Amino acid sequence: MGAHKETAWAEGALGWGPRSQQVLKLGVLLLLLVVPLVYGGSYLSDYFTAKFALLYAGIGLLLAIWLGQHAGSERIRIERRSYDRPLVVYAAISFFSLFWAVNPLQGLETWFTQIWLLAFFLLVARFFSSSRALWGALWTIALTSFVVSVIGLLQYRGIHLVPLAYGHWGNFGVSTLGNPNFVAHYLELSIVLIAGMVLARRRLWEKVGLGALLLFEIYYLLMTRSRGGWVAVGVGLFALHLLYRPQSVRRILLAGALIIVSMGAVGAAVGKGVPTESEQSLFTDALDQVRAVRDRALSSFDPNHFSVLQRRLIWADTVALIAEQPLLGVGTGNFAFLVPAYRTVTRHRAWAELIANRPHMPYYAHNEYLEVWAENGIFGLAAMLWLLSTLWWLAWRHLQSVTGQDARALQAGLLAALCAALTHSLVSLNLQDPTSALHFWLIAGLAVAGSHGATGSARVWVLGGLRRVFFFVAAVPAVVGVYWGLGVLVADYYYFDGQRKYYDFNQPNRASLAFAQATEWRAHDFRYHHMLGLIKMQGRHPVEATRILSRAEELHPNNAPALRLLGQGLYWSRREEEAIAILRRAIALDPLEVEPYSMLARALHDRGLRRQGEGDGDGARASFMRAIDRWQQALAFAPENVDFLRSLGIEYFSVGSIDDAEAALVRAAQLSPEDGLIQGNLGAVFLAQGRLAEAEAALVRAAAADSLRAEWRG
Incomplete structure (x- = not known):
């Protein structure tokens, strides 16, 4: 009876195999349809989040289907491909770089994203070798890109078929992709593929229809004003011409x-x-x-144009990072956490003049090759180039072997689309954009699917009695992908909900609860801890804020705004030595922000008072002199700040520079004559100079303005 059940189960599993391939192909087409169109609307912080969540869950389910179809087999045969070795080497280097990453959990998430996309490539290369499967993918892309283009072009005319995401307004044709550059990432692929389809189809009405769609999408691409997209499409169409050649x-x-x-x-x-x-x-x-x-x-030839200069500054920071760590890099997914430390004061000034009040540091290198080098070192870059060149070579060989102009046109279109994407990746982040990255690896899989890059060797695993166990193991990627996607989605929902409650509705307590829930889902995201610490600081809970912000500092050690808050929290908690160290780092990371200079000066002043009380006169004077330097730096940003002038005068008095103290306090008194603290300290300066009448007048004014201070009355 047991043997009969085992045989029946095996036959059922074998029968599932052919059906599972159809389900898998349908799942791939569904991802191509849904990922470009889905977005978070007014519930998520950006357009990427929902797309990544769907990508994680979708590819996880596809992997489970693929593994599950082997559960009824006695053995699994895996043919070795030419791209296996560079793929494994690249994945291994990317993984091992996590051992020296400052935020390894964030890096692990990025690494899993890479693995999921590479697994998607392998699935496409394995199951989309037939002409029918290839055309199914291309028609799906053509249909979806048409819908995306219609939505985007209507937005330029003020017609919004889908609501804009929260914080976006105006008639900008970002469609469901969120940014004109992200639109270009997608269109540069669809346009080149559609051009190949025009060459491949034989019916006139199909050529006319596809040609009209091609012109329609080119028009939309022009409207995006993405110069990188224009160049990429130009390169792609030119490559198509050279590759097809008839x-x-x-x-x-x-x-x-x-x-x-x-x-x-x-x-x-x-x-x-x-x-x-x-x-x-x-x-x-x-x-x-x-x-x-x-x-x-x-404007592409204007070195001082906004986007040109922006990239030049980012690339200079990236090159400085690479120059310090050229061999091993800083770890996968950790570029954004290390690059702020490599910006010079000159570049800070240029960036501040360029972007005004926008965030002062980038999250991407805007050059995929430089970013891989920065994160994985020269060996990681070499492995990536090895993988890409192997794929291109296999696709090229397949192009030379295909017969028939239709098949040649499609293969040329796939190769040309890869050329377009790799061109744009010189100046953008298209291989990290979930929509364009998914399509890039789909196209790579389609391009090598015909030949498979088989080496003639294979490896066989005999399952035997482990077939049932293998069936349950197949569920692992589905569980991982769905949970991972859900975690990203829910965490971002709470994070964005917290931002709205804090900034828009002035509900800090509810915002704090939302950020705390976000950290429960993704504890390695520094942004959640940063916002939670900000609320605790503004609620005057420095001890709790310091604990939370210390965690944010562990996750992102070069986040200047969080370091400023942490330094303030440490100062309020009377931990001035730690505050001094943190505030110095904050100043080094963002030397154009005035707040840490004044906070550091106060911490140095308190250190001076403590050392003075300990009988360390030289140490006290050194601290006061350093505080004077910081007050002078703060005044360079705000020369008429009364608080800074008053504090500078007090510091000068502390080290015996009476004349300098008088100059600072007199200037402060001119700006704020009713300030009792200024008048009282000015009276003390006049007493030290022997100017008794002026001292008496200043102290009388101080007592009148601030009657609660007994020291003014002597």
């Missing part, structure tokens, strides 16, 4: 140019009489758009 391409390009010119002439004639919302004709409006595109393109 004479028919030239005829198609010539016919396309004639169609565009004809459509433009007809549109100009019709559009002259059609008004727009700005009371201009469509023709005039179109000319304005052309001029805007031209000006945007020319």
Whole structure:
């Protein structure tokens, strides 16, 4: 009976195998459809979160389906591919770099993201080798990109088919992707693929329809003003031309140019009489758009243009980081935690002038190759380039072996799309954008699926009685992916809910509860601890705030705003030595922020008083002199700050620089003549100078302004 049940179970599992492949292919297409369209709306902090959550859960389920289909087999046969070795080497280097990362849990999450995407690539390469599966993926991309483009272009006209995410307003065509550059990350792939589809299809109506979609998406790409996207598409289309090569391409390009010119002439004639919302004709409006595109393109050659200078500053910081740690890097996913320490004062000034009140440090290098080098060292970069070049070489070899112009056009389109993405990755973060990263690895899988890159060798594992155990093991990636995606989603929901309650509704207690719940789901995210510590500080709970902010400092040791709060909390907790060390780090990380200078000066003053009480006169004087330096630095930012001037005068008096104390206090008194503390200290200075009448007058004013202080009355 037991043997019969075992046989029946095995037969059922074997029967599930073919069905599971269909389910797996359908799941891949569903991800291609949903990931670009889903976003958090008014419930999440950014457009990435929901996409990543769906990606984690979806790929985890796909892996479970793939592993589950082997549960009824006696043995598993895995063919070795040419890309296996560089893939494993890259994954291993990326993982081992976590051992010296400052935030290994954040790095582990980033590493798992890489592994999930690489696993997705392997699934596509294994199951999408047929022409039908390939066309299914391409048509899904074409349909989804059309929907994304319609939503985005209508947004430019003030028609919002989907609500903008919280904090976004105006008629910006970000569609469901969240940023014009993220739109370009996606469109540069879809445009090149659709161009390949135009060449591959034989029916005229399909060519016309796909050609219209191609022009439609190119127009949307131009509207995004993404110069990196424009260059990437240009490189991709040029690569498509070189790779496909038949004479028919030239005829198609010539016919396309004639169609565009004809459509433009007809549109100009019709559009002259059609008004727009700005009371201009469509023709005039179109000319304005052309001029805007031209000006945007020319701005690429302006080294001081906003986005150009921004990237130059980020790249300079990144290169400085790499120069210090070129071999091993700082650890996967830890670039953002280390790069702030490498910004010079000159670059701080340039950045402050450029972005004003925006955040002062980037999270990405805006160059995928530099970021990999910074995180995984030169060996990690070499492994990544090895993997990418192997994939490109396999796809190229497959292009040379395919027969038929249709198949050649599709393979050329896949290779050209990879070229477009790798070009844009020189100036952006498209391989970390969940939508474009998913599509990049899909395209890589499709490009090598035909040949598989088989080496002719394989490894076989005999399962035997472990088949049932293997079936349950197959559920592990599904559980991990779903829980991981849910954790990211729920944590970000609470984090964003806390931000709204704190900043928009002035409900710090409720915001504190929300941030605490966010830390329960993702305890390694420094942002949650930072916000929780901020609320505790503003609620005058320095001891608790210090404990929370110390954890934020462990997770992100170079987060200047959190260090400023931590230094303040330590000072209020009467731990001035620790406060001094933290505040010095905060100043080094952001030397243009005035607050830590004044806080550090107060901490140094308190240290001086303590050493004075201990009988260490030299130590006390040294502390007071350092405090004077900090007050002078603070006054360089705010030369008429009364508090700074008064404190500087007191410090000068403490070290016996009576004339300097008088100058600072007189200036403070001119700015705030009713300040009793200024008048009282000015009276003490006059007494020290022997100017008794002026001292008496100042002390009388001090007693009148601040009658509770007995010292003014002598």
